[in-house]
Amino acid sequence: MAESEQDVCRQILQILGLIGDKWTILVVGQLRDRTLRFGELHRVVTGISQRMLTRTLRQLERDGLVTRTVHAGVPPRVEYALTDLGLTLLDSVTALGQWATGHRQQIIEHRRRYDTAHPAPIR
Amino acid sequence: MAESEQDVCRQILQILGLIGDKWTILVVGQLRDRTLRFGELHRVVTGISQRMLTRTLRQLERDGLVTRTVHAGVPPRVEYALTDLGLTLLDSVTALGQWATGHRQQIIEHRRRYDTAHPAPIR
DNA sequence: CAGAATCCCACCCGATACTG
DNA sequence: CAGTATCGGGTGGGATTCTG
Numbered sequence: 001m002a003e004s005e006q007d008v009c010r011q012i013l014q015i016l017g018l019i020g021d022k023w024t025i026l027v028v029g030q031l032r033d034r035t036l037r038f039g040e041l042h043r044v045v046t047g048i049s050q051r052m053l054t055r056t057l058r059q060l061e062r063d064g065l066v067t068r069t070v071h072a073g074v075p076p077r078v079e080y081a082l083t084d085l086g087l088t089l090l091d092s093v094t095a096l097g098q099w100a101t102g103h104r105q106q107i108i109e110h111r112r113r114y115d116t117a118h119p120a121p122i123r
Numbered sequence: 124m125a126e127s128e129q130d131v132c133r134q135i136l137q138i139l140g141l142i143g144d145k146w147t148i149l150v151v152g153q154l155r156d157r158t159l160r161f162g163e164l165h166r167v168v169t170g171i172s173q174r175m176l177t178r179t180l181r182q183l184e185r186d187g188l189v190t191r192t193v194h195a196g197v198p199p200r201v202e203y204a205l206t207d208l209g210l211t212l213l214d215s216v217t218a219l220g221q222w223a224t225g226h227r228q229q230i231i232e233h234r235r236r237y238d239t240a241h242p243a244p245i246r
Numbered sequence: 247c248a249g250a251a252t253c254c255c256a257c258c259c260g261a262t263a264c265t266g
Numbered sequence: 267c268a269g270t271a272t273c274g275g276g277t278g279g280g281a282t283t284c285t286g
Binding site: 162201 | 267
Binding site for chain 3: 042051076
């Protein structure tokens with residue numbers, strides 16, 4: 001089964017796109033050191049809507065990055081935790097986050113300079 | 124000047140979002156070892172529209188990740204190259220790309236299993 | 247509590263046409 | 267050649283409502 005370079009490239013891009021998603025990063029970040037319930041995640045990931053939290057978690061579950069554990073009973077309880085695979089992603093993302101942190105000031109400064117040098121057209 | 128955690132977090136997310144953009148990654152990747160002209164980039168980054176290439180390059184320039192050099196004359200010639208800052212980004216992205224490459228099969232396999240276990244509702 | 251379903255709008259982005 | 271301008275379809279994502 002031949003697999004073209006194109007396919008591989010597109011798959012990797014897809015994965016990077018997943019990682020680049022802001023909600024994904026925030027959610028994975030929150031699961032760093034402990035498992036959390038749906039409601040806890042909803043509270044701790046500031047600004048996320050119920051819908052987006054659900055979608056993000058589903059995708060992460062589908063990709064094998066988090067586990068979803070339903071505890072029977074009333075009220076219902078669903079817990080989310082990182083898998084081993086999810087942990088390796090966390091490491092990589094953390095590294096990238098450190099790049100972002102480390103160069104944040106530089107980038108902001110560049111933007112400031114660029115924006116003053118290229119004023120918005122009047123319109 | 125107090126800078127809230129929220130602000131810093133949002134800035135980092137913004138930067139990660141930038142990195143996650145598929146065109147950004149492809150363009151930066153192509154500039155890895157040599158400077159390229161607009162038209163060359165347009166040819167080599169498969170599928171990108173003129174508009175998106177322009178926008179991507181502008182943003183990268185604004186953030187100080189690439190330089191834009193205009194050579195006078197006819198026909199016009201504009202060359203793009205990575206800055207030192209851009210190179211450090213390239214390194215980080217490459218690392219993440221290696222993660223994606225290394226775990227690609229696992230993720231695809233997880234998806235396959237998930238999709239067969241959770242068949243799409245009939246509709 | 248943990249979602250699923252629906253509505254709806256803002257914006258992203260591609261296609262196309264025009265310009266210095 | 268290297269862009270800008272404009273239009274229009276598709277989509278991401280918020281707000282709201284309903285259910286097991």
